[in-house]
Amino acid sequence: MLYDQLTKSLRNNLDEYAALNERVATGKKINKPSENVVGLTQAMGYRVSIGTNDQYQRNIDEVSSQLGYVDTVLSAVSAAIQQVKSDAVSGQNGALDATNQAILVQNTTQLRDQLLNLGNSVFRGRHIFSGFLTDQNAFNATTYAYQGDAGSIEVQIDKGATLPLNVPGSTAFSYTLSAPDVIHLSGGQYVHYTPGAGTTVAVEIRDTDNVTVLDSFSFSNVIEMTDTLSTAISGSNALRVQALIKPFEKMIQQVMTVQSNVGSWTNRLNAQTGILEQSNLDIKDSLSKVEADDITRTVLVLKQRETMIEALRQSSAKVLSNSLLDFIR
Amino acid sequence: MYASQAGLSVVSNNIANANTPGYNKQDVILEILSPLDIGSGYMGMGVTVAGIKSTSDRFIQAQLYYQQQNMGRSSALEQSLSQIEQIFNEAKEAGLSSPIANFFDAWNDVATDPTSQAARNVLLQNADVLVLAAQRMENRINQTINESRIGIDDAVDQINTIADDIARLNELIVIAEAGQGERANDFRNQRDEYLNTLSALIENTWHEDVDGSITIAIGMRNLVAGTSTNTLSTTIDTSGNKNLFLDGINITSHVTMGKVSGLLSAGSEIQTGSLAGLRKLIASVTKEINLLHEQGYGLDGTTGNSFFSSLQVSTKNLSASASITGSITDITQVNLDEYSVSFSAGNYSVTDKQTGAVAISGAYVSGNPINFNGIQITITGAVTAADTFEVSPLTDAIKNFNVALSDANKVAAASAAGDLPGDNSMALQIAAITDTAISNLSSSTFTEFYQGLVTTVGSLSRAAADSSTFDENLLAEIKTRRDSASGVSLDEEAANLIRYQRAYEAGAKMIQVADELIQAVLNI
Numbered sequence: 001m002l003y004d005q006l007t008k009s010l011r012n013n014l015d016e017y018a019a020l021n022e023r024v025a026t027g028k029k030i031n032k033p034s035e036n037v038v039g040l041t042q043a044m045g046y047r048v049s050i051g052t053n054d055q056y057q058r059n060i061d062e063v064s065s066q067l068g069y070v071d072t073v074l075s076a077v078s079a080a081i082q083q084v085k086s087d088a089v090s091g092q093n094g095a096l097d098a099t100n101q102a103i104l105v106q107n108t109t110q111l112r113d114q115l116l117n118l119g120n121s122v123f124r125g126r127h128i129f130s131g132f133l134t135d136q137n138a139f140n141a142t143t144y145a146y147q148g149d150a151g152s153i154e155v156q157i158d159k160g161a162t163l164p165l166n167v168p169g170s171t172a173f174s175y176t177l178s179a180p181d182v183i184h185l186s187g188g189q190y191v192h193y194t195p196g197a198g199t200t201v202a203v204e205i206r207d208t209d210n211v212t213v214l215d216s217f218s219f220s221n222v223i224e225m226t227d228t229l230s231t232a233i234s235g236s237n238a239l240r241v242q243a244l245i246k247p248f249e250k251m252i253q254q255v256m257t258v259q260s261n262v263g264s265w266t267n268r269l270n271a272q273t274g275i276l277e278q279s280n281l282d283i284k285d286s287l288s289k290v291e292a293d294d295i296t297r298t299v300l301v302l303k304q305r306e307t308m309i310e311a312l313r314q315s316s317a318k319v320l321s322n323s324l325l326d327f328i329r
Numbered sequence: 330m331y332a333s334q335a336g337l338s339v340v341s342n343n344i345a346n347a348n349t350p351g352y353n354k355q356d357v358i359l360e361i362l363s364p365l366d367i368g369s370g371y372m373g374m375g376v377t378v379a380g381i382k383s384t385s386d387r388f389i390q391a392q393l394y395y396q397q398q399n400m401g402r403s404s405a406l407e408q409s410l411s412q413i414e415q416i417f418n419e420a421k422e423a424g425l426s427s428p429i430a431n432f433f434d435a436w437n438d439v440a441t442d443p444t445s446q447a448a449r450n451v452l453l454q455n456a457d458v459l460v461l462a463a464q465r466m467e468n469r470i471n472q473t474i475n476e477s478r479i480g481i482d483d484a485v486d487q488i489n490t491i492a493d494d495i496a497r498l499n500e501l502i503v504i505a506e507a508g509q510g511e512r513a514n515d516f517r518n519q520r521d522e523y524l525n526t527l528s529a530l531i532e533n534t535w536h537e538d539v540d541g542s543i544t545i546a547i548g549m550r551n552l553v554a555g556t557s558t559n560t561l562s563t564t565i566d567t568s569g570n571k572n573l574f575l576d577g578i579n580i581t582s583h584v585t586m587g588k589v590s591g592l593l594s595a596g597s598e599i600q601t602g603s604l605a606g607l608r609k610l611i612a613s614v615t616k617e618i619n620l621l622h623e624q625g626y627g628l629d630g631t632t633g634n635s636f637f638s639s640l641q642v643s644t645k646n647l648s649a650s651a652s653i654t655g656s657i658t659d660i661t662q663v664n665l666d667e668y669s670v671s672f673s674a675g676n677y678s679v680t681d682k683q684t685g686a687v688a689i690s691g692a693y694v695s696g697n698p699i700n701f702n703g704i705q706i707t708i709t710g711a712v713t714a715a716d717t718f719e720v721s722p723l724t725d726a727i728k729n730f731n732v733a734l735s736d737a738n739k740v741a742a743a744s745a746a747g748d749l750p751g752d753n754s755m756a757l758q759i760a761a762i763t764d765t766a767i768s769n770l771s772s773s774t775f776t777e778f779y780q781g782l783v784t785t786v787g788s789l790s791r792a793a794a795d796s797s798t799f800d801e802n803l804l805a806e807i808k809t810r811r812d813s814a815s816g817v818s819l820d821e822e823a824a825n826l827i828r829y830q831r832a833y834e835a836g837a838k839m840i841q842v843a844d845e846l847i848q849a850v851l852n853i
Contacts, residue, residue, distance in 0.1 A: 133751055
């Protein structure tokens with residue numbers, strides 16, 4: 001009876017001792033579900049949230065670097081279009097001397113190629129202005145036509161929230177004319193801009209009577225526009241050059257709009273990063289409250305338990321070895 | 330002197346059995362012999378041994394048996410459930426939580442860069458890890474269920490052996506006690522101890538007959554009656570649960586205590602709770618991922634590829650002559666419930682086992698396909714009212730769980746062939762499933778459903794551990810009480826030893842004195 005009781009209390013104490021020891025070894029209060037079901041479920045939820053937040057952060061990092069590159073390219077595009085526009089302004093008078101004409105032609109041709117290269121930029125193996133068709137050039141190298149699509153590659157940055165990591169070339173390098181537009185040139189001629197399919201703009205230059213069509217052409221993106229400009233300058237087609245100045249102004253605005261969009265996305269990413277970091281900090285804090293063990297306390301309790309077991313062993317040894325039989329001689 | 334000697338041998342028997350489990354301390358009952366009338370009064374004739382009494386308390390003994398039954402159940406439950414708990418031990422980050430999370434993270438990485446071979450390969454690897462983790466868990470759960478079945482078989486063998494032993498002791502006790510008022514203490518002690526062990530194994534009721542033999546009943550059928558026994562046997566029923574048969578009758582439902590009942594409950598608890606839940610989760614993952622993935626396009630332009638091996642219906646045939654085949658015709662309709670088919674008067678009826686509702690019923694025609702909830706079954710042959718069939722899309726869900734894709738280019742990240750290779754919208758949709766409430770999983774997400782499973786396992790294990798501790802303490806308490814009444818105290822026996830030794834010495838001294846007296850007379 002005495003023996004049973006002693007072994008039972010020894011076993012109980014050793015069980016507790018082992019459990020405390022495990023807590024010290026893992027640094028965790030909860031070492032199996034049954035120890036604290038609610039706590040464990042919370043801890044699981046927290047861990048999943050931390051994992052998801054980390055994944056969102058990885059997504060954000062990827063979007064950030066892509067958008068950063070898009071922004072750099074768009075700044076270069078904007079600068080190039082400004083130059084093209086000033087070249088157009090310089091070339092709008094038909095009476096240019098041959099040298100100046102040649103310089104302007106060379107300039108615009110170069111800017112056209114520069115814009116083409118910018119449009120066909122590749123970042124980490126992906127053509128960033130081709131929409132979904134990331135494996136091919138956004139703009140045809142000879143016809144300058146856009147050959148990507150309007151796909152925007154959305155990436156999850158939060159539960160149910162996505163941001164695109166690209167801008168299709170059809171948005172960044174073209175503008176969409178919403179309604180037909182007419183302007184008056186300084187020589188009294190009329191220029192009619194009519195929206196066509198997609199981003200195509202058909203241009204008609206009419207004489208002062210607004211009926212006789214003097215010239216007509218169309219373009220669908222800034223590279224085509226630059227190419228037309230360069231041909232017009234070399235052919236001394238002053239009317240065409242004049243008709244192109246307004247589209248270039250519109251294009252500059254368009255690129256600025258796109259850039260400010262990208263800027264606002266980047267801001268949102270930064271804000272989201274902050275939110276995720278804060279949320280992860282909060283969750284980790286809660287997780288450690290639920291799960292982490294107060295080691296100092298546990299070690300203290302462990303020490304106490306050790307002393308108890310030691311005392312129990314000593315007293316048991318004394319009690320068990322005592323018997324009346326020892327005194328019978 | 331003879332009485333003292335008897336006292337000494339009882340003491341020596343007590344000491345010898347000091348550590349024998351279930352031994353009840355015995356005492357010598359001494360009685361004064363009838364005095365002799367010597368005319369001038371009565372003269373004492375000394376002492377005689379009236380009997381040897383075993384100090385057992387029937388009431389405590391009955392409590393002990395009852396508590397043994399409780400303890401047997403709760404410790405068996407605790408053992409099985411704590412094993413399952415270890416399989417779901419998310420505290421040690423074992424289990425499915427992180428494989429599921431990693432799998433969907435990999436989809437996110439494919440979404441951020443759908444052309445990256447690396448991201449696609451990582452996705453396939455993570456999918457493999459998920460598959461392996463699920464299969465490992467199922468294997469370990471099955472192993473635990475199997476262990477509980479083996480445990481039941483072992484316990485049943487033990488019960489049958491004990492039944493034989495008790496029947497033998499019944500015979501010995503009846504013979505030993507026949508015709509005299511004396512009790513066969515040692516046989517009874519042995520039998521008590523067998524009853525004790527039996528109680529730990531299985532719930533039973535018993536009573537003692539006038540001749541000293543006992544009758545033991547389990548679930549109102551006799552296991553032991555006098556010297557005859559019935560053999561307890563087990564079978565596995567259609568849902569994989571063990572059934573107990575005694576005397577040809579199924580007594581499973583009457584067994585609510587003892588180790589066997591603990592193992593029975595643990596087995597069915599695990600089967601219907603953890604195992605079924607895990608299968609449902611994996612079936613749902615397979616279904617939802619495949620449904621979207623099959624609409625998407627791989628880098629190589631192919632579409633309609635399953636990401637995981639398709640879900641399959643498994644059927645169980647419980648009829649004598651008919652046979653059944655089943656397949657999934659429309660996965661979108663499959664609600665991941667299990668069905669049973671029964672027949673009556675030429676009509677079939679398909680019942681949803683989860684809701685209890687009848688999914689479809691009609692006149693049975695052999696070979697005609699029966700369609701319900703996206704599943705088609707065909708039963709051929711003659712059926713009777715006793716025939717049933719089980720149809721389940723879950724049974725093999727984990728067994729067949731496998732990544733069907735081997736070519737990373739076939740991972741469908743795009744929603745349209747024309748948008749290749751940059752389109753990531755399908756990958757994005759699949760990655761978002763992890764946040765979607767799945768109607769088949771009672772409108773919870775994969776993670777929430779899995780957390781539910783872990784919580785259930787944890788609570789069950791906790792409850793089992795608590796009641797096991799409680800029962801253990803109670804049992805220890807009763808044992809202590811039994812031991813304080815009937816246990817052998819070596820000190821007490823030592824005291825008795827000295828007492829009888831002294832009495833014996835005094836008796837011997839008396840002989841010496843008598844001898845000296847006679848010597849004196851003879852020397853005259």
